[in-house]
Amino acid sequence: MTDRALPQMMTAQSAAESLRRLTQFSQAIGEITSIPATAERVLSEFSEMAQCRQGALYLAEHERADFCRLAAQGLSSTEPAPLTISADHPLVRFVATHRQIADQSTGTSIAADAPLDRQSPPLDGMWGDIIIPLVNRGRLVAFVLFQSQPATRQLGSEPIELLTAMAQSAANVLDSQLICEDLRQSQTLMRRTDRLRSLETIAGGFAHEVRNPLTSIKTFIQLAPERKDDAEFMLDFSRVVLDDVYRIERLIQEILDYARHMEPKLTEEDVNEIVSSCLYFIDVQARSQEIKIEKELASELPRVMLDRQQIKQVLLNLFLNAMDAIGKQSGTLRVRTSKMMKPEGDIWVQIEVQDTGCGIPAANLERVFDPFFTTKHDGGENEGTGLGLAIAHQIVQEHRGNIHVQSAVGVGTTFRINLPSHAY
């Protein structure tokens, strides 16, 4: 920090150069539409400016009280930057309040030399020490963490001023992108809800689903009198017909579950315990399919007011779908619970169900919650009804929560259920 104490005069030329660089940078990131790509660009530009090769950018998690690593560069595998950093970390809190670039190793804010809280523990014992906050509308949207090098220590006030201006511009862009993302999600939810309300869809879907098995039953009944002595015909066809009857029965049961007015009976429950008991149910089947189950349950999860049976039904549906998606190749089913903090201070609980199965093609992603949408057409008893996720969505909505899906073909699928800890 030696030359920072010295008064620095910006030459006209360097000021023009800084302005040009800032403008170019702002224009470039303003044109990027995806959040991860923006993060990459911001990190690489900052790393060049600050002359730090090792760094990572962390973005505020949607409605969660921590920051997630979104971009990284130059990290060594022995000392990786953590994937998440809590918003409660003293250094994070410090930059959120002071909104200035800070240096943990000297315990000062680089720009104003304001002392950090001397009691601050190092960032989980990791390497990062320079932290650049990205603040917009008074909120810490993201921050960049660097491992400083001797050159950084010599950074004069010009690069720091430029970095601060760039950080403002980057915060602005990232914040707008986050808002767009939020808006997209709400629109999607609204569209889905509208569709689910439509009785026509359900009635039409049901009629369609039942027509095929009914036709086969009808054909059998028509043919049976004249073919009754053909044992092979009678045996084969009666099997088919029985499957069809099962299918109709299953459809009726599921549609009743779906249509029944589902006012949940709320009791205060431990979500971790419900997750564990559902996993217990599927344990045998998972083993036989060589599916590894990974359970990451948050230790301090608040209890949630919920309908135990209904939430179990939702989770089982998700677990069975995940196992269907993994199919015959072995794979992993990962279930995670965590606590989330809404901006208004409400506490929510998130259940994440992730599989390494076949994934869902983009074209189907928005349809998976539609009643009767299924890709499981293998016939017989395993044929899908396409009601599992529609019911799951309905139940979660009745709990004033929401459910989202993210998927990549060939990689896997993640469902996230968010539930308010006090639903009413």
Ligand SMILES: Nc1ncnc2c1ncn2[C@@H]1O[C@H](COP(=O)(O)OP(=O)(O)O)[C@@H](O)[C@H]1O
């Ligand atoms: N974890 C998953 N991985 C891949 N595809 C899935 C997953 N979960 C649901 N799907 C897709 O969504 C469709 C609808 O699911 P669901 O409503 O449970 O009905 P069903 O399981 O009877 O087909 C499935 O047929 C499948 O195509």
Ligand SMILES: [Mg+2]
């Ligand atoms: Mg299903």
